[in-house]
Amino acid sequence: MPKLRFAERDLEIAGGATVLETLEAAGIDVPNSCRAGACQSCLMQAVAGEVPEEARRGVSPAKRELGHFLACVCRPTADLEVARVGGSEAIAATIAAIRRCPGDVLEVRLRGAERLDYRGGQFITLLRDDGLARPYSLASVGGAAELELHVRHFADGAMSGWLARAAPGVEVAIRGPYGECFYVADDLERPLLLVGTGTGLAPLYGIVREALAAGHRGPITLLHGARRAADLYHRDELAALAAAHDNLEVVASALDATGDDDMTATPIDALALERAAAADRGALRVYLCGAPALVNGLRRRLFIAGVPLRSILADAFLPAATGGA
């Protein structure tokens, strides 16, 4: 009979029992509601072994890549190791470099976390040795030697204020990765629309470079917005990327753009809706990152405008989290 492994315990799976039933029989609580594979309350993550397709029906492509499945309809036919979604241990890392960019943004590079298996666009929690913790998105490409974070520096920010003064060589720890905002190479021809404000560029910068590295051929549009033109950072890096790839267009938007600074004053949400309307909405995949008002508002408007919900991947930076750090 197949075995189920969870939190270092081996459990017998009674004939035909689901993962949910097996865990419950062992006294392990798993959130659940419909118990029929529809509501996704019981989502778990496979660590090792095969999950029957039945238990992945309706699970988004990004979640599938992360091994997520529905425990209430998962009847394993072979040994399976599972975990709760998002659990992970802390990994030690070292600050390799910190660069000041426009818009009070710090580009932070971390070394020593090669063990971290991540995708550009996911996020990690950065932990200081006294336990202070803040989430940051990964602007680097999965597998790169150094992790790249973009940290908005606030004068009174506990973590960002500390990072602004931290010297290379300082030890930190990271936990993660988390999140589903990353490139999935399931169709190299589909149009991609990436929209971000402020340090919402960080995940997008990771995603766009992973897409290009994967040989994505469909048109990619990256919209980066800020209130003030002076706050748009990484403009040279993005221009170089666009120059090297015919299918990539980068548009910078700032409310005070004058028109002769290679930017537009059209608000970023209007640009995004315009681009989505012109694209093949069935194939389009959209990434939204940054201020919650923009991300959540735009997600809703794009969905109502006909973009499938599954095709909109969003990462809202909550103020207490990245924004206020």
Added chain:
Amino acid sequence: MSTSIYDQIGGAAAMDAAVDLFYRKVLSDDRVNEFFDGVDMERQAAKQKAFLTMVTGGPNSYTGRNMRDAHAKLVARGLDDSHVDAIIELLGETLKELGVSDDQIKQVAAIAESVRDDVLSRGKAD
């Protein structure tokens, strides 16, 4: 016994298609959208899929008690018969767009009706 409408219209795959249609209608309808205004749209969509699966007679193990619990907070926020009527109307529009016959839509509406009192926390819990 005849197969459920859930099976007739294509089972789980049809529900995935229906949920976008239905949820888009719900969010665009000022009579009910305030109840669905959660930030976590993906979670909301999953709940709507559970709703669609249930009322089309697909696999589920919801009880009247579950329906009370799921909607108790909404009742506290003013959920009443007019909202249930609106949801049943949007449900019918969704199914029509998917090619479901008027007859079948009536059967689905009847399933939704059967839990109206539980959804609105009325009468005795089972």
